[in-house]
Amino acid sequence: MKRFNTLDGVPLRYDRKTSTSYGTIGVPYKPYSEESFIQELEACFKELFQVCPLGKPNYILTAGAWTPKPGMHKKGRAIDLDGLLWDDYRFITLEYPGQKKFYLAVDAILRKHFGIVLNFRYDRPHEDHFHIDNSVNTSFDRNSRSKVIALQMGLTHVHDTPVIIDGIWGDQTSKAINDVLKELNISDPVTRRSGWHAYLDATAAKGFAHIAAEPSLDELYSIHREMIENAELSTSAKHGLMASFNAILSHEEVDVI
Numbered sequence: 078m079k080r081f082n083t084l085d086g087v088p089l090r091y092d093r094k095t096s097t098s099y100g101t102i103g104v105p106y107k108p109y110s111e112e113s114f115i116q117e118l119e120a121c122f123k124e125l126f127q128v129c130p131l132g133k134p135n136y137i138l139t140a141g142a143w144t145p146k147p148g149m150h151k152k153g154r155a156i157d158l159d160g161l162l163w164d165d166y167r168f169i170t171l172e173y174p175g176q177k178k179f180y181l182a183v184d185a186i187l188r189k190h191f192g193i194v195l196n197f198r199y200d201r202p203h204e205d206h207f208h209i210d211n212s213v214n215t216s217f218d219r220n221s222r223s224k225v226i227a228l229q230m231g232l233t234h235v236h237d238t239p240v241i242i243d244g245i246w247g248d249q250t251s252k253a254i255n256d257v258l259k260e261l262n263i264s265d266p267v268t269r270r271s272g273w274h275a276y277l278d279a280t281a282a283k284g285f286a287h288i289a290a291e292p293s294l295d296e297l298y299s300i301h302r303e304m305i306e307n308a309e310l311s312t313s314a315k316h317g318l319m320a321s322f323n324a325i326l327s328h329e330e331v332d333v334i
């Protein structure tokens with residue numbers, strides 16, 4: 078067992094000291110865990126902060142790592158993640174209903190590194206944190222309720238292919254994931270590790286995409302072009318749009334046509 082108080086350089090904070098401290102910056106935290114588990118956490122959070130457009134947060138909020146409860150926590154191979162705090166954005170697991178895409182993007186990266194991730198829809202006790210442990214491998218398993226639930230949540234809320242979220246693998250889920258894999262140009266099935274991990278990458282990318290603070294110049298260009306081409310605009314409105322359109326075009330990063 079080894080102690081650690083940061084992951085990818087970001088400080089860990091314990092936000093469960095009092096009943097009202099959940100979701101706040103809490104207090105510094107330095108738990109014990111198995112050394113190999115800490116290394117896996119380092120790799121996982123490093124990837125998470127690389128993929129997330131917001132980059133590294135200021136704090137990682139946790140409900141605990143090593144605890145005397147029987148199970149993976151006692152073995153030093155589990156951690157409970159409550160949230161992540163940036164300067165102008167807070168990700169709090171209990172707020173899943175209001176930030177589903179972001180939540181499922183985080184969930185996807187966690188699953189690439191840990192075989193057990195229990196989330197908001199797994200059961201009531203996990204609505205306010207992700208339980209993460211390495212007791213099983215990171216391949217997909219149709220008999221794993223937690224993995225099937227995560228897949229169904231991603232299909233429904235990230236990939237616009239709604240299915241019943243019940244944790245049971247059936248024809249509806251099977252058809253939906255195959256359609257989405259085809260759309261994503263992923264040729265391996267989700268039952269193969271490579272297919273599952275490619276799907277998780279795509280889920281993270283798509284889930285995080287909406288948070289990008291500023292639209293790209295290409296996006297601005299197409300938004301303006303659409304607006305200018307809209308015949309219902311008044312002449313003065315068109316002139317105003319043309320002015321900002323030209324300002325965008327004059328920027329050398331825009332690749333016109």
Ligand SMILES: [Zn+2]
Nearest residue numbers: 155156157208
């Ligand atoms: Zn836990």
